[in-house]
Amino acid sequence: MTATESHTEVRPADAPADAPARVIPESLPLQPEDPPRVGEFWLRGRLGANAAGYLYTASDETGRDAVVAMMTEGSADDAAARERFVNAVDELPEDAVLAHNDADDDDLALWVAVGPIRADDGSSAASDEHLIAERRGEEVLSAVLMDRVPHVGRLRGPDFRHYWESRRRPGLFRIWPLPWPNALRPASRWALVLALLTMALIMALAVFLAWLLFRHAAPLEPQPVIPTPTGTVTVTITPTTPPPGTGSPTNGTTPSLTPSTGPTTGIPTGIPSSPGTPGDPGDKF
CATH class of the missing domain: 3.30.200.20 (Phosphorylase Kinase; domain 1)
Structure with missing residues (x-):
């Protein structure tokens, strides 16, 4: 009923x-x-x-x-x-x-x-x-x-009331x-299904718009510098176009700077190469 x-x-x-x-x-x-x-x-x-x-x-x-x-x-x-x-x-x-x-x-x-x-x-x-x-x-x-519960005796004073x-x-x-969902009527079930489908479509649209906005994004500049275990970084510079006013290099060759086979020139990175080394910036703090 x-x-x-x-x-x-x-x-x-x-x-x-x-x-x-x-x-x-x-x-x-x-x-x-x-x-x-x-x-x-x-x-x-x-x-x-x-x-x-x-x-x-x-x-x-x-x-x-x-x-x-x-x-x-x-x-x-x-x-x-x-x-x-x-x-x-x-x-x-x-x-x-x-x-x-x-x-x-x-x-x-x-x-x-x-x-x-x-x-x-x-x-x-x-x-x-x-x-x-x-x-x-x-x-x-x-x-x-x-x-x-019947009253006993005559009624006197205020009536009884539970606290x-x-x-x-x-x-x-x-x-x-x-x-739920057992208590839902058929109309409520359809409303719940449509609400879930609408949420899924909105999430898919948000992901698609984010892909359109960032698919041609340039990589981060400058590139992150990863130090070597010795605390130094070897840099190789290979210019392809001479600066204006300096002329072209001799014999049409392009100078190239490559790392030497001798001691590697290090760029301090703030990480001490060895504890207690004199002149290391890390020892001053």
Whole structure:
């Protein structure tokens, strides 16, 4: 049963006989703070709420419908309220409790799935089963809130109020495995696929533009100088064009400067060739 499938038709008394009936949904849409799933049940809509917890309409992967009662964050943080929730669940008929989480999960809100509820086939039996499950869920939350405990003696002074009643957000929950993409509708699945394809196209376009901009880039000048193990660099200069005004070289040959076979002329690179050498710039610091 989904939030859009469950509804009630109401016709005002003063309305004409041929006027369309006003459709009142039996469950409200889920809010952003509501869990999409608890245990094996996917939540479909809100049936009711009070300071103790929320009632949801839900169904599992097999299509089995249920009513889920879940504590608020305020009541879930109170040990006495959690104990009242557990006791109320234990008092339900054994076949009415479809699933529930462990009471030892102190960091999570307690919940219980109440049923069984047959598929909504329009019969009165299906409506009665849903109504009975909803009433049982209300009884569990009322036991936590203690709003149906009869008063003893005369009413005097201010009314009783729990200290956690203002904390009415749904209690903490844990989802594993993650709800998506199972909870997505077909339209949402297509939107997710199109978004991923758009991101991939934008990244490919950015890489292509970067290749167009830098494919003809000149190499770095000057070239990095890599010193030899001795701390010196041998430089070979081979001019191809004489400077203006100096004339051409004799016999049309081009002078070439090549390294000699004798001692190599070194250019200091700031790396001492040997520790403690006199005159080495590295020894001055």
